[in-house]
Amino acid sequence: MAAELVQQVVTTGATTVVGLMATEAWTQVRSRLAVLFGRGRDTEQVAAELEGIRVEVVRADGDAEPVGDHTAELRGRIRRLVRQDPGAAAELQAILAEFGPQQPAGAQVSITTNTFSDGTASGILVMAYNSVVHQHEAAPAPLPRSTPPRD
Template identity: 40%
Template structure:
């Protein structure tokens, strides 16, 4: 099999299982089911059910994430073998699901001036300061 398709299947499976416990899950599930609906409509309902079972398994045992991703990698790989033209659509879905894909670009600029014995603390995100 084409190494690019193998890498795509692996990336898709890790992304899919990784998003199962997030707010993006419904959108992710709908995108994957729609992909199957167009490529293999006779399997779309079964894939929707399998996604639900996988999510339940993940909720019951978060340590099973790698195993579940491997299972989905096989399913996605088989789909790509049968329908290689789906790769473009799958990549488009992954790009859409990428962290920050729908978030607007933000520029942060920080400036500070300290004098004497003062201190300045700046952070672009969480900051924890422990002084004694």
């Protein structure tokens, strides 16, 4: 499997799994993910680990730091899984296609760009489920021009 495709599966997979943890679909998808992630381990133990992550994600209530930590943890887990068994990527994609967010046929994608030019903005802004965020350092504001004193 091409490295770019693996990276896409890893990133999209982890983000989607964390997103599913906060939905009604989690009760259905948890056991399938436990089988997938469990490979050679006790499925119930893996399901309990995933449930522990879900509890923390739900408890985070929008706090990006713990959600990001768990997303990173799952990215690592998925990456190791796909390295050990490349066929697991297709299995994960099938599960996520069944339970993940669906985009209707013919749906259009819109790209929104926000530019801050005067002032300071800080914090995290999430605008959509699948977003790409680019953060750039703002250029310093130009100094006001001094005008010569009038006589």
